[in-house]
Amino acid sequence: MTQTDAADLTARLIRCPSVTPQEGGALVLLEQELSAAGFHCMRADRGGISNLFARWGDKAHPRSFGFNGHTDVVPLGDEAAWTMPPFGAEVKDGVMYGRGATDMKSGVAAFVAAAIDHVRDTPPDGAIVIAITGDEEADAIDGTTALLDHMARAGEQMSVCIVGEPTCPEKMGEMIKIGRRxxxxxxxxxxxxxxxxxxxxxxxxxxxxxxxxxxxxxxxxxxxxxxxxxxxxxxxxxxxxxxxxxxxxxxxxxxxxxxxxxxxxxxxxxxxxxxxxxxxxxxxxxxxxxxxxxxxxESFLTPPGALSDLVSDAVEAETGLRPVLSTTGGTSDARFIKDHCPVVEFGLVGQTMHQVDERVEVAQIHQLKRIYARMLGAYFG
Missing domain, CATH: 3.30.70.360 (Alpha-Beta Plaits)
Structure with a gap:
């Protein structure tokens, strides 16, 4: 069966000008992709913010693997300083340029592609939930919190969740976040x-x-x-x-x-x-x-254990590096999810996020998809 190209999906997302609070077409695109793969999709918009909830499988199943991310991006800054079109997703020397390339449209594309391929190739005994917000880069009042409120009303549940934010300082696979200050x-x-x-x-x-x-x-x-x-x-x-x-x-x-x-x-x-x-x-x-x-x-910690081991094993199998368990950095939407279920963050190298000429190595997008696929395989296997 044809595999979902995470790099191509990243490029199509970058071409959506979804500067907070604009949806820019990014969630419409993802809803189309997920619906075509058999995911039940529902918008959880609130306060002028667009949010997408998608689930494959029975919501009553006791095992549900969740992914969380955002498609909104920060403003361009000095557009004249960009050497590549900020919403062009152009590739040069194996590197894709564009606002959101690192933070975090590539992460969203990687876990969406991994989830679509997993349910098509090896339908799991359980559910996969994907919760994507358009309000992470701003006040985050009507973003992931709105998604969690929707889930509570609809009786939806994630047993565990991976947030796909960039977590690696310099090398792919070197760090995961098990908490935040x-x-x-x-x-x-x-x-x-x-x-x-x-x-x-x-x-x-x-x-x-x-x-x-x-x-x-x-x-x-x-x-x-x-x-x-x-x-x-x-x-x-x-x-x-x-x-x-x-x-x-x-x-x-x-x-x-x-x-x-x-x-x-x-x-x-x-x-x-x-x-x-x-x-x-x-x-x-x-x-x-x-x-x-x-x-x-508030500060929070997901104690080292089954979830961090599952993520670490997948990362190490793909990169050869055993990631450091870290709580460094700023805040993320994991601070909301921790009240719902155990949550761990893993994603790309984040060196160019929010910068002019934000960019990502295309090879890392494919690698990230494979890591997420390993997580799904291990969890449901």
Whole structure:
């Protein structure tokens, strides 16, 4: 039987201009491919975001292997700096160029192609679920969460799930993700009393208070790392006053920090710590400090075991490398799936994602498809 060409599918997806939140034709294309292979497809659109749910097999079956990914891509940046058409999927010297080539239309194409071939060649005793969102690169409010909400309403289930994000730093097969750090940001507004810089006693300067607060936060050691996570980090990302005058003490100053935290913390515990620091500095300087916090995701871990072994075995069989089990990097939609079922991430080398001239080696797309096919074979075999 003719095999599904993952590289060709990647090229067709790249030619869909699906910059968040535009669907761009990518999910329509995938729905056509999956429906033709016997998958039951349903759109789970929400909030102006397009999402696709597809299942082959009985949803009541106790064994269901899931894949998750996204077809939305980040903006092009300086389009004039691209040396190849950003939505052209042109191949030069065995390398395919285009926005989304690495992150992550090639990953989606590889697992869709592997799933289609698997159900055609060796129909499994179980179900295969494919959940693809158009809202991973933005706020992710109406993306994978909408798909999971749809699954809950429809009685759909994944026993395990693979997220096809790029996970390898330099070599294909060197790393899989078994968890992710949590992420949160905090915005602070320090309010004092404006005045003349020659008469500072008549003002209440918010800048020293902000400087003290930022120093206290940035110099605090959150932890020294845990069994599977590096130490948590806090970065001061901006301090702003917008004051062009040298003879005016401003009334207000704003600052922002971003925290990436491991499993020794939660968003709630860190929010409590931040508030205690805010209260201490506000009292010390006699200013008002307002704080706003957004937790983008909690830290999570899929403990090493059957799922990570299945993925590692497939990767090693195809690449010769035993992948490192890692929790490094930013956030991904695995942070939502971990509440549904065990989840592990594996995908391509991610060196050019979000860059101008984003690109992928065509040979790696085919290799990734073979790795996903091995996972399916091992799981259902």
């Amino acid at each position: 949590g992420s949160m940001s905090a915005w602070f507004t320090v309010t004092g009393v404006q005045g003349h810089s020659a008469y500072p006693h008549r003002a209440r300067n918010p800048l020293p208070a902000m400087a003290r607060l930022m120093d206290r936060l940035a110099s605090h050691v959150l932890d020294k790392g845990t069994a599977h996570f590096d130490p948590s980090t806090l970065a001061v990302v901006t301090i702003d006053t917008g004051n062009p005058a040298t003879n005016v003490i401003p009334a207000e100053c704003r600052g922002t920090v971003n925290i990436r935290f491991n499993d020794s913390h939660s968003g709630a515990s860190l929010t409590g710590w931040l508030q205690s620091e805010v209260d201490a500095v506000a009292t010390e300087f006699g200013v008002t400090i307002d704080m706003k916090v957004k937790v983008s995701g």
